[in-house]
Amino acid sequence: xxxxxxxxxxxxxxxxxxxxxxxxxxxxxxxxxxxxxxxxxxxxxxxxxxxxxxxxxxxxxxxxxxxxxxxxxxxxxxxxxxxxxxxxxxxxxxxxxxxxxxxxxxxxxxxxx
Amino acid sequence: xxxxxxxxxxxxxxxxxxxxxxxxxxxxxxxxxxxxxxxxxxxxxxxxxxxxxxxxxxxxxxxxxxxxxxxxxxxxxxxxxxxxxxxxxxxxxxxxxxxxxxxxxxxxxxxxxx
Numbered sequence: 001x002x003x004x005x006x007x008x009x010x011x012x013x014x015x016x017x018x019x020x021x022x023x024x025x026x027x028x029x030x031x032x033x034x035x036x037x038x039x040x041x042x043x044x045x046x047x048x049x050x051x052x053x054x055x056x057x058x059x060x061x062x063x064x065x066x067x068x069x070x071x072x073x074x075x076x077x078x079x080x081x082x083x084x085x086x087x088x089x090x091x092x093x094x095x096x097x098x099x100x101x102x103x104x105x106x107x108x109x110x111x112x113x
Numbered sequence: 114x115x116x117x118x119x120x121x122x123x124x125x126x127x128x129x130x131x132x133x134x135x136x137x138x139x140x141x142x143x144x145x146x147x148x149x150x151x152x153x154x155x156x157x158x159x160x161x162x163x164x165x166x167x168x169x170x171x172x173x174x175x176x177x178x179x180x181x182x183x184x185x186x187x188x189x190x191x192x193x194x195x196x197x198x199x200x201x202x203x204x205x206x207x208x209x210x211x212x213x214x215x216x217x218x219x220x221x222x223x224x225x226x227x
Contacts, residue, residue: 004156032213043117043218044157044203051213089157099145099207099214100172103157 002026004092006104013080014112020076021107023090027071032093034101035064035075039086047075047088080111115140119204119219126226132177132191134222136204139185144206146187147216148179152200163187199226 005024013019025033032051038044048057053068061078077084087108091101116139126132138144148160159172161179169179176195180188187204204219 031211034215043220046215046217049213049215091157093213099147099209099211099216100159100162101216102159103149105154105156 002102004102004104006107010108012110018078023073025071025092029094030068033073034091036089037086082111085111117219123223129193134189136187138206147205148189149203150200194226
C-alpha cells in the first residue's frame with residue numbers, strides 16, 4: 001500500500017484569504033503528481049500534472065509546486081472565493097505503469113463569504 | 114469533444130443482489146478506462162483498469178469484476194453485493210497509458226447496499 005497524505009483534512013477560510021494545502025508522498029520511483037479539484041455533485045477535474053522537481057504550475061489564482069526529492073507538493077489559492085469551495089485531491093504516479101494513480105484523501109476547502 | 118457517461122446515478126441494492134454499473138466514453142478511440150471507488154471516509158481507490166477490449170487488470174481482490182465488451186464501454190459487476198461495497202463509484206478515462214496523462218472522470222454512481 002502506497003501512502004499519499006494530504007493535510008489538512010479540512011479547511012474553512014473567509015473570502016479573500018489565501019490558503020495552501022500539502023500533499024506528501026514517497027519520493028522513490030516518482031513519475032508524476034496530479035492535482036484534482038472535486039466540487040460537490042460534480043466530477044473530479046484535473047488542475048495540474050507535474051513531473052519535474054521544482055515544477056511550478058499556475059492556473060488563475062491557483063498554483064502548485066513540486067519537490068520530488070523530499071516528496072511533497074503544495075497547492076496555493078490566492079484570494080479564495082466561495083466558488084473555490086471543493087475537495088482538492090492529489091494523486092501520485094510511480095513509474096509509467098499504465099496511468100495507475102494513488103490518491104490521497106483530499107483536503108476539503110470551504111470559503112465563507 | 115470527449116464526454117463520459119455513467120449510469121445509474123444512484124442505486125440502492127440489498128445485500129446479496131447483483132450489480133451492474135455502466136460507463137461509456139464518446140469522442141475518443143482506444144481510451145484507457147478505470148473504475149474507482151470512494152468508500153466513506155477514504156480516498157479514491159483504483160479497482161480496475163483496462164487498456165483495450167477484453168483487457169482488464171484488477172487492483173484490489175474483492176467480489177467485484179469488470180468487463181470491456183466494446184472499445185468505449187466499461188462495466189463493473191458483482192454477483193452478490195456486500196455491505197462493504199457501498200460507496201461512490203467513478204469511471205475515468207485517459208488518452209495515454211503513461212502516468213503523466215490526465216484522467217477524466219464521469220459523474221459517478223452512489224451505491225448504497227442495505
